[in-house]
Amino acid sequence: MTDSHEVRIGIIGSGGIAGAHAERYKKVPGARVVAVADVIPGRAEQFIERYGFEGAHAFTDHQEMLKEEMDGVSVCTFNAAHYQPTIDALQAGKHVLLEKPMAVSLAQGVDMVRTAKRTGRMLSIGFQTRYDADVINARRIVASGVLGRIYFAETGGGRRKGIPGGTFVRRESAIGGAILDIGCYSIDTAMYVMGNPKPLTVSAVTSDHFGKSPVYSKQAWGGKMRPEDFTVEDFGMAMVRLEGDAVLVFKIAWAMHADTLGATFFLGTEGGLNMDEMRLYRDEFELGVHTDLPKTSSNWGDSFYRKIEAFVAAIRAGGPAPIPGEEILHSTAIIDAIYRSAQERSEVRVEIPPV
Numbered sequence: 001m002t003d004s005h006e007v008r009i010g011i012i013g014s015g016g017i018a019g020a021h022a023e024r025y026k027k028v029p030g031a032r033v034v035a036v037a038d039v040i041p042g043r044a045e046q047f048i049e050r051y052g053f054e055g056a057h058a059f060t061d062h063q064e065m066l067k068e069e070m071d072g073v074s075v076c077t078f079n080a081a082h083y084q085p086t087i088d089a090l091q092a093g094k095h096v097l098l099e100k101p102m103a104v105s106l107a108q109g110v111d112m113v114r115t116a117k118r119t120g121r122m123l124s125i126g127f128q129t130r131y132d133a134d135v136i137n138a139r140r141i142v143a144s145g146v147l148g149r150i151y152f153a154e155t156g157g158g159r160r161k162g163i164p165g166g167t168f169v170r171r172e173s174a175i176g177g178a179i180l181d182i183g184c185y186s187i188d189t190a191m192y193v194m195g196n197p198k199p200l201t202v203s204a205v206t207s208d209h210f211g212k213s214p215v216y217s218k219q220a221w222g223g224k225m226r227p228e229d230f231t232v233e234d235f236g237m238a239m240v241r242l243e244g245d246a247v248l249v250f251k252i253a254w255a256m257h258a259d260t261l262g263a264t265f266f267l268g269t270e271g272g273l274n275m276d277e278m279r280l281y282r283d284e285f286e287l288g289v290h291t292d293l294p295k296t297s298s299n300w301g302d303s304f305y306r307k308i309e310a311f312v313a314a315i316r317a318g319g320p321a322p323i324p325g326e327e328i329l330h331s332t333a334i335i336d337a338i339y340r341s342a343q344e345r346s347e348v349r350v351e352i353p354p355v
């Protein structure tokens with residue numbers, strides 16, 4: 001760091017979400033974006049101009065960008081390109097804020113965490129949902145032990161018509177569809193609230209009934225998606241066995257003939273928590289009672305700001321990573337196993353190598 005006030009940042013990948021990083025870095029006191037890389041020629045230059053990053057340098061090769069002096073890097077590439085820029089940035093001695101999903105395979109995630117450990121750099125994963133008040137409160141409630149031992153949880157979400165299009169639906173850039181895009185949030189939230197138990201086995205199903213249809217491809221967000229562009233899944237569900245004799249059921253859809261796939265909830269031996277309503281169920285005087293906790297509608301922009309602010313603060317403080325990559329390995333392993341199980345059409349074991 002040049003002085004105790006300035007944190008110099010590079011951004012790799014200057015597409016959609018990089019703009020959200022840029023806007024927040026501009027607002028975090030003492031943070032400065034000094035370099036941007038995008039493989040599409042001219043894109044990084046346009047980005048620098050659009051956000052007014054005076055004096056920032058543009059690159060088409062992230063390795064060249066990493067030769068510059070900077071403290072941290074936001075990796076904002078599409079899923080298929082999360083791995084190499086992250087490894088290269090860590091090896092170049094930069095701290096990394098990597099967009100979700102952490103990795104497209106468990107092996108890549110493990111390698112990232114090992115590289116962070118070896119280089120002594122931070123690897124933080126961009127789940128801004130961790131800053132939502134309901135998520136923080138649900139974790140506090142479960143950690144207090146008021147639910148007893150959690151034996152069952154359900155999580156997920158769904159959109160009636162919400163196929164994103166663009167790089168999100170092509171296997172070569174996204175690798176996976178609804179599960180990697182939005183399912184990763186649901187799994188992260190449930191795992192975090194439960195205290196990150198180890199996954200043991202997964203039995204899963206995926207399908208692609210909507211993305212390939214001419215009607216739904218016409219309605220993709222961002223438009224201009226041809227049915228043949230769609231090469232990932234738009235639906236996924238899984239039953240995950242967790243250590244401690246617990247089970248997590250997960251469901252996600254980018255499109256479906258329904259409004260919702262149900263709430264995120266946790267059932268424990270002493271109580272239950274419905275996170276969609278923030279309603280806590282218990283017995284008192286042998287009677288079933290419930291308490292309605294304050295429910296906060298999460299504000300994406302605020303949570304996003306807090307994620308960027310926390311990364312900058314962690315760089316300044318010399319760590320720890322706000323959302324450590326190592327902690328996300330369990331949910332990365334679940335997603336890896338979901339795709340394996342769906343492909344094999346049978347339950348699969350989850351083995352997480354030591355890091």
Ligand SMILES: NC(=O)c1ccc[n+]([C@@H]2O[C@H](COP(=O)([O-])OP(=O)(O)OC[C@H]3O[C@@H](n4cnc5c(N)ncnc54)[C@H](O)[C@@H]3O)[C@@H](O)[C@H]2O)c1
Pocket residue numbers: 012013014015016017018037038039040043060062076077078079081085099100101126128166167181
């Ligand atoms: N946290 C959130 O709320 C949120 C929201 C949207 C997207 N995302 C995540 O952010 C990532 C990017 O999404 P997006 O919507 O910005 O995608 P995008 O396709 O709009 O942008 C990705 C950019 O990365 C560039 N790129 C690819 N490989 C590169 C490389 N090796 N070096 C430099 N640039 C490279 C592409 O040219 C493109 O400009 C995805 O993984 C997505 O899951 C997160």
